[in-house]
Amino acid sequence: MLTIDLNQSDVVSERHLQTVTDVMLRAKKTIVVTGAGISCSSGIPDFRSADGLYNLVKKQYPKTVLKGKDLFDANLFRDCTTTAVFYTFISELHAQTLKAKPSPTHHFIKMLSEKGKLLRCYTQNIDCLEEELGMETKLVCEKGKVKKDVNVVQLHGSLRKLKCTLCSEPYGFITDYEKVFREGEAPDCPKCELNDGIRVAQGKRKIATGTLRPDIVLYNENHPFGEAIGRIQLSDFQKSPDVLLVMGTSLKVHGLRLLVRKAAKIVHANKKGCVILVNKTPVVGKEWNGVFDYFIEGECDHWCHIVQDALRKVKVQTKLPFKPLTTEQMEKQKQAQKEEKQEQEQSSDKENFIPLSLYKKQKPGSRKRPFAAMMGK
Template sequence: MVKIVISDPAEIIEQRIAEVAAYVNKSRRALVVTGAGISCSGGIPDFRSSDGLYNLVKARHPGTVLKGAELFDATLFKDVNRIKCFYTFMAELKTLVATAKPTPTHKFLRNMQESGRLLRLYTQNIDDLEAELDLPAVQLHGTMASVKCTLCSASYAFSKEYVDAFRQGEPPICPKCEAIGEERSLLGKRQLAVGTLRPDIVLYNEEHPNGDKIGLQQCSDIKRRPDLLVVLGTSLKIPALKKFVKLAARTVHNNKNGITILVNKTPPTKEWEHVFDYQIMGDTDEWVRMTEAKLEDKPCLTAAWSRIQQRLKQQQLQQHSNDDEDEKENQAAIRLKKAAANEATTKRKSTGQTTLDNYRVSKRALSTSKPPSTKKMK
């Protein structure tokens, strides 16, 4: 893995950044996975900052002790106080999302699509900023653009009316369920359960309603043999996503010039050391800025690609040399083994030694041999 720290001096990282840009330029079937890190500059700050949403929710619901991660866990619906915290949090998040704008990273991905390099974009984000650029994305965790019923799964736009209700910690009644109830009441039928509305997102410990469809899409993309994998702004901690990224990386590495790139502010854990070829530590927008500059510099791209090919050729020559040395060692070991076997055979012949390995019993010899005498002695 090649490690690049964006904050390092340009003379240290410039060639490596140019090489990454050369790979991007050569790609024709890129898979991209994005996380929350690509949206921060668009107006959606880190939830855990001192003025972040977690602290805001805690201030409004001081009597409820709730960890940040628990706000995204499906088990919260078992507790009334946690439900109120959840809806307040979602109202504030929707307010931020409504004013957020696509970032340079989003625009870079749009350019990749327009240039024919992007095979598929998978996003963990629920901010729906991709839609503002008409950038089709597979929503791995749902979207804040809509709300859905907890009972009948009817879907509605996440309007200001629903935001105001959520902010009070109260889930609104589902209009479809309510209409069905009124109709049944007029007909004199018994009332059925009525659902409430919640954001159309997927929580921890919850099945994705489109999970099967997403799985089929991932299989289809893998079969198309992607030649580039770029992971942006995520530490890759969701088990299902980790599995997909590792599978995609193996597929990419089966291509002659296929490489994998991770861009994130925090370094990955050791399990990713042999998954990514380039680990770029820093802001995704800054990496995009540097990469776009290199993509516009054609002589720089040509020189970088030449260095890459020369390095690959040297690695191949070294591998062939290593293979030759291994073959020589194997042949030498075989010759030594044969020599030892021949020496042992010669020694047995000269000493008349017989071993069980050379011992054979003939049926004929047994059948023609005289049986021992059974005559009693006088």
């Protein structure tokens, strides 16, 4: 894996960056996988910052100790207090996502779709910002069939939808429901209440009624449309994608790791296939050896701006000269980059070298300039 630091502007880094840009310009079937990192500039605050959502919830529930991951674990429903914390947290998160705007990275993904380069986008995010740009996220039509035109597959569900815990009836996340959640409670399901009222009016016994919860997939839960997502993935893999682009995620979720490794294997089966990771931090673990060809270290928005500008300038992608680098070529480029860095350091040392003669005491009447003057002070 060749690492390219977006904060470096040396010749070698620029050359590598151009190579990756050429990959995207020539790409015809790109699978994109995204995480929370692409929404950081959208206005959604970091959960863990001083004024983040975790601390906001802790102020309301000071005696409750929950880690960030625990707030998205289905086991929290076993306890009334942790359930209340979850509902309060979700109400605040929902309010923040409604204020958020799509980031430059979201616009970049939309541009790939418009140019016919996007095969599919798989996202871990539940903020639904792709919908703001008109991208299709609905997996299944009313007849229960998988929609072929879905642009974005929401792997963890949607924060803009609710569902009944008993009858699974879907609802929109309206303001009235948000207010109930903010108090740590769950709204009652209107459909269940209606059915119960009808039975009571008929003199029949009361039946159980469900409550509403966010239509998101928590840890230790199965995705309600898992089978449909599996079909879409299989369909995408059969189309021989030529690029896998992973952005804004450290790939810590088990299911996503499996998806990325499988997709990378399919892409590498294509002679011109390339797998790219764009993130502020690298992925950790031996399992990623040989998976990624390039790691773009830096902000997703920064890199997307670079490629987007290039896409706007190029009209005919088939004329772009590009040939994917072999492993041997990558190693040579790494060595060249290392040697160039060493040369720059040696050159810098020479420039900063001060001859011993300059420190010697000058003879009376000497016309030599003092040392400070010679150094431009």
